[in-house]
Each structure stands twice: as structure tokens, then as C-alpha cells.
Amino acid sequence: MSAAHEKIIIALDVETLEQARELVGSLTGAVGAFKIGKQLFTRCGPDAVAMVHAAGGRVFLDLKYHDIPTTVALAGCEAARMGVFMFNVHALGGSAMIAQTVKAVRTMAKEAQAPAPLILAVTVLTSMAQADLAELGLHDPVEQVVVRLARLARDAGADGVVASPREIRLIKEACGPEFVVVTPGIRPATADLNDQKRAMTPAEALAAGADYLVIGRPVTHAPDPAAAARAIAAELEACRAC
Ligand code: C5P
Numbered sequence: 001m002s003a004a005h006e007k008i009i010i011a012l013d014v015e016t017l018e019q020a021r022e023l024v025g026s027l028t029g030a031v032g033a034f035k036i037g038k039q040l041f042t043r044c045g046p047d048a049v050a051m052v053h054a055a056g057g058r059v060f061l062d063l064k065y066h067d068i069p070t071t072v073a074l075a076g077c078e079a080a081r082m083g084v085f086m087f088n089v090h091a092l093g094g095s096a097m098i099a100q101t102v103k104a105v106r107t108m109a110k111e112a113q114a115p116a117p118l119i120l121a122v123t124v125l126t127s128m129a130q131a132d133l134a135e136l137g138l139h140d141p142v143e144q145v146v147v148r149l150a151r152l153a154r155d156a157g158a159d160g161v162v163a164s165p166r167e168i169r170l171i172k173e174a175c176g177p178e179f180v181v182v183t184p185g186i187r188p189a190t191a192d193l194n195d196q197k198r199a200m201t202p203a204e205a206l207a208a209g210a211d212y213l214v215i216g217r218p219v220t221h222a223p224d225p226a227a228a229a230r231a232i233a234a235e236l237e238a239c240r241a242c
Contacts, residue, residue, distance in 0.1 A: 004236035006032035007206070008229060009060050009182070011216035013037065017044045017051060023220055024055045030229045033058040033085050035214055049082045058085035060182070060214075062162075064122050066090035069097040073104035079117060080105045086118035086182075088162055091149035098156035118160065120182055121153035123171075126164040143167065147174045154179050160211065165200035168208040177209070184214040188232055191218040202232050203239035 008031040012020045017040075024034055034052050036059055041048060052059050061084040065072045072089055079087040089098060102119055109116035123146040124133065130142055138145055150161050150171045160180025163171055168181050187199035194217050205213055215232065222228035 003233075005030055005229070005233035007210075007212050007236060008202075008219075008232060009033045009035050009212050009214045010219055010229070011035045011037065011062075011184070011214055012040055012048070012052075013216050013220065014040060015043065017047060020044070020048060021051055021055075023225060024052055024057055026226045027219070027229055028055045028057045030226050030233070031057075031219075032212065033060050035060040035062050037062040038064075046082055049084060053083060059083075060085060060212075061087040061117075064088050064090050065101070066093045067097070069093075069100040072097050073101045076101040076105045076119065077108050080108055080114075083114070084117050086120055086159075088120040088122055089158075091121035091123050091153045091158075091161070095152050095156040098153055098158050102157035118180060119158050120160050120162050120180065121149065121158045122162050123149040123153070123167075126185065143170055147171065150175050150179070162214075164198065165205045165208060165210065166198060168205065168210050172209045180211045181209060182212040182214060183210045184216075186213045186215050186218075188218055188228075188235065202235050206236055206239050 010027055010031050012034050014020050020040060034057050036048050049059050061079050065075050106116045124142060146167050147170050151174055153161055154175045162182045165183045165185050171181055183205055185196050185199050186202055186205055187193055187196055189201050193199055202213055219225050219228045
């Protein structure tokens with residue numbers, strides 16, 4: 001990663017393609033990528049991805065695939081065919097699902113002589129607490145489950161994980177510095193927390209080892225989204241310099 005702004009991924013959590021287009025228009029060049037999740041993709045489909053690409057941006061397709069290995073591998077190939085920069089699967093889908101997806105996507109990219117997208121795994125949804133895991137028969141402490149699933153994803157060939165800021169250090173220790181960690185739950189010191197309960201500032205997340213920061217409302221709800229993104233990039237740059 002060359003510049004700090006490349007680490008910023010903006011969550012396009014909006015209802016319509018027009019709203020997304022407006023944000024992308026004001027932010028392309030100021031950030032590293034745009035996250036398209038289940039809401040926008042269910043509403044607009046591949047048009048949303050094409051819109052970001054047409055504006056010169058990169059896409060993190062956040063659809064969290066979790067199904068039998070063949071189905072996820074084929075879905076992953078379709079994500080790669082759209083030219084996304086990164087997409088994700090649930091680590092709880094298991095190592096066979098991840099390994100088959102990684103193999104299929106990399107083979108396809110090689111044949112097409114195109115760069116393969118980064119394949120990330122979601123370990124434990126941060127909305128899940130200890131009691132929610134126990135309900136599923138997972139009785140270890142959440143951090144242990146997260147690290148176990150991160151190792152499983154790495155061993156199955158995934159490029160990295162999506163994880164909460166407070167898990168970054170543990171994951172980097174367990175999986176190595178090259179294993180990519182993408183983290184949401186980021187709030188500049190001056191921003192509203194919204195519904196994020198254990199947020200870190202961009203600089204804190206970077207210092208903890210995050211490779212990419214997913215940021216939504218502090219930028220998308222700002223009166224001037226481009227200025228908000230530039231301020232975050234400046235905070236990251238200052239942290240890298242220190
Ligand atoms: O607006 P905000 O910065 O909170 O948006 C963060 C984005 O990251 C949203 O798209 C949200 O769904 C996603 N996310 C999150 N916390 C997680 C996992 C994903 O906020 N633990």
C-alpha cells in the first residue's frame with residue numbers, strides 16, 4: 001500500500017444506485033475502495049459494481065458467502081468475473097469451502113490473466129456475544145474462536161479476515177503480518193459513535209495492525225464526505241509518520 005488513503009474502504013450502505021453514484025463520484029481518488037453489501041447488491045445487483053468500476057473505483061463485495069463448497073466456489077468465480085478487488089466468505093463454512101473457492105477463483109484469474117481478488121473470511125460476527133456462541137455449541141471464549149477460525153481460513157488459503165479492531169493484534173500474532181485484516185468499527189475521535197460500541201480511531205486501528213479500514217457513516221453522513229475522507233487519510237498519514 002503506497003498512500004494512507006488507499007487503506008480506507010467506504011461502506012456504500014445506501015438504498016439506491018443514484019445515492020451510491022453520488023458518494024462514489026465525490027470520493028473516488030480520495031479512498032482505496034467501496035464496500036457493496038447485501039442491501040445495495042440485493043437491490044441493484046452487478047450494476048452497483050459496474051458503477052464503481054466505471055467511476056474508476058475498486059470494490060469490496062461484502063456478501064459473506066456460506067454454502068456448500070461448489071456453490072461458494074462458483075459464486076466466488078462470478079465475483080472475480082465482475083473484477084472486484086476483494087470479497088468474503090464465512091469461515092464457519094469450513095476449510096473445504098474456503099479452499100475450493102480459493103482454488104477456483106485463482107485458477108480462473110490465472111486463465112484470464114487478470115489479478116485474483118483478495119478472498120477474506122469473516123470469523124465471528126461482532127454482533128455475536130459469548131451466549132450466542134454457546135447456543136451454537138461453541139463454548140470457548142470468543143477470542144479463541146476468532147483466532148481458531150482465522151487460522152483455519154489462512155490454512156485453507158484465504159488472504160485474510162474481516163475482524164473487529166480489538167481482534168487485530170491476536171490475529172496478526174496467530175496468522176502472521178502478511179495475513180490481511182480488514183476492520184470495521186472505526187470512528188475518528190470527533191465522530192458520533194452511532195451504534196458502534198467498541199470503536200477505535202483510524203490511527204489506533206492502524207497502530208494495531210489493520211490493513212484496511214471499513215468506514216461508513218463518519219464519511220457518508222458527513223456534510224462534505226470528501227473532506228471527511230481526506231481528514232481520516234491525514235490522520236492515518238500522521239500515524240504512519242510517527
Ligand atoms: O457506518 P459504519 O462506519 O458503522 O459502517 C461500518 C460498515 O461495516 C457497515 O457496512 C457495517 O455493516 C459493517 N460492519 C460493522 N461491524 C461489523 C461488521 C461489519 O460495522 N462487525
